[in-house]
Amino acid sequence: MAAQIIEVILLVTFSLYIILHANASDPDPIQDFCIPNNEPFLPCKPLSEVTPQDFIFSGIKSPGNFSEIGFSGISVTPTNFPSLNTLGISFSRADLKLGGVNVPHLHPRATEIAYVVRGSIYSGFIDSTNRVFAKVIEAGEVMVYPRGLVHFQMNVGRYPATIIASFNSQNPGIIRIPNALFGSGVNDILLEKAFGMTIEQISSIRKKFISKEIVS
Template sequence: MSLALTVLFFGLFHSYVTLASDPDPVNDFCVLNRSSATTSLPCKNSSLVTVEDFVFSGIKFRGKFSETGLASIPSNVNVFPGLNTLGMSMVRADFDVGGVNVPHSHPRATEIAVVLEGKIYSGFVDTQNRIFAKVIEKGEVMVFPRGLVHFQMNVGDTWATILGSFDSQNPGLQKIPSAVFGSNIKEELLEKAFGLTPKEIAKLRKRFAPHRL
């Protein structure tokens, strides 16, 4: 390979890697300025920053269980301003007995999750539709590659808790059932894609309507 081609290859590779994660910070920190009306995530004046900007207590206690038996509390830049520009965030997820975290994906982040309590059937599906899943227990960790559909279910006899970490300050969340049946995709397409009747689709749309999320 010539020197010119080598330089071009590494330049393109570097650009790909750079675009695959949140931008690197250019300051020590950039606490999100909540008082600003702009959408450019401006920094809070550094002279006004305190230690409280870097502490978040929202995941100390379990949240309220949803209909699927999941209580999920995110700790991202939207609720924790000190994370701004740092390229990371977390989530606490508690599961009632039999509780489920429905198939979903995080379009902007890889996730790594550790089981704090209980037994969780946990896994993901790759783009070849291969499933990688097993029951993980307290102290075990599993990683979910960026953008791939993944899921969890409490298979133990007591409540369970996991703590997830992301390589993005705002990883995003797209729940597959809600994305398909909670949106305005044409009914005819859903009928052909899933082999469902209009009555069945109406029932699913009612269940996953945006106001229920």
């Protein structure tokens, strides 16, 4: 009987652990801020060395480099803006040329809120029942994409478009669906069966996402 009670306690404890960690976001900070320090054994820069400039980022004044599908994205995380460290947030700037597309993708660790600075964007996401929630949003409007759901954007206006997005994680991560499927070395036969395409068609698509040095 005692062994059964212990087994039940362990099972309940394990279940609570899984539930709590499945719903957890970034850890809560235990101080006002922590700007990473280059010195060993000192995770945060000493307060006396922190300046206002540490909290200012100027890297999204202009668009980044555009892809062949008319999309430019600049992610802002603690990697390029150290003051975001421990704060549980990050953001990005996205620019789309006429007809430009931000391909279907997802962020495994964050919910995203996108604000349209200018332009008209066909924007939406797909839920776990394959229902699409999409519409055209205009400058000044905001759309939210729930954590882990596939979402997308396309410039359907007559002018270039700009979006500023924020995330409730300092490291939201990104998985671009086309790249993940055709640029990661997934077996060709599996893709052939999954999409009903020929090996030749798959190879043609793969060339856009994977370098010749990588063996499929």
